[in-house]
């Protein structure tokens with residue numbers, strides 16, 4: 730199975746010219762190292778503002794890099810009077826293939842709850858947009874040994890989604906769902922769980938998914954939180970880690986592609 734390497738740029742970079750420079754570097758790097766990167770899906774998630782700009786560059790210069798949105802409307806899958814929102818239909822029309830849902834920063838700063846996330850997931854499915862669904866425990870929950878309990882609760886959205894979906898969605902569920910395990914305490918902190926810890930958590934996630942639906946045994950499970958070129962090789966060595974969701978280290982083409990190379994096994 731090819732690994733999934735996703736760069737989440739969050740609210741970065743600050744300018745159109747910096748976006749242009751980052752994408753130019755990525756396109757050039759992917760082109761120059763295509764053999765070393767052939768076992769990876771490479772994807773980037775710019776800010777909403779910069780999606781169209783990045784799509785324009787990738788459409789003409791690199792089919793190898795796929796476009797991801799950091800968010801999607803919970804209110805409408807199509808159009809409507811929802812100021813400031815962007816829908817799955819609009820994203821799909823632009824050429825975006827995936828959306829990140831449930832990132833801990835959205836849960837924390839935008840109070841996104843399970844109902845909101847379930848709506849977002851349904852809207853993505855209705856438009857054929859893939860979902861990268863993020864889950865992860867806080868530091869307090871990690872310290873208290875509550876990790877699996879928290880993840881099990883967050884994963885109930887997948888069970889709810891399966892209950893609402895039609896048989897026709899089976900193909901979507903098999904091919905357009907990715908889970909990203911991001912312990913909140915590891916994001917942007919330089920602190921990382923051990924590879925053994927992540928491996929055990931991923932096994933738990935996989936078992937849980939399988940208990941909902943047998944085909945979910947093949948769902949890719951990514952790790953995210955302070956992934957750097959220096960630790961990527963360690964995470965890549967675990968069969969349970971099917972790729973990474975990268976924040977800070979995705980803002981430089983060199984470090985992002987070095988991480989991807991570690992996973993291109």
Ligand SMILES: O=C(CO)COP(=O)(O)O
Pocket residue numbers: 737832911915916917918953954955956974975976977978
């Ligand atoms: O939140 C993340 C990716 O979604 C991880 O961010 P960092 O790689 O900066 O820790």
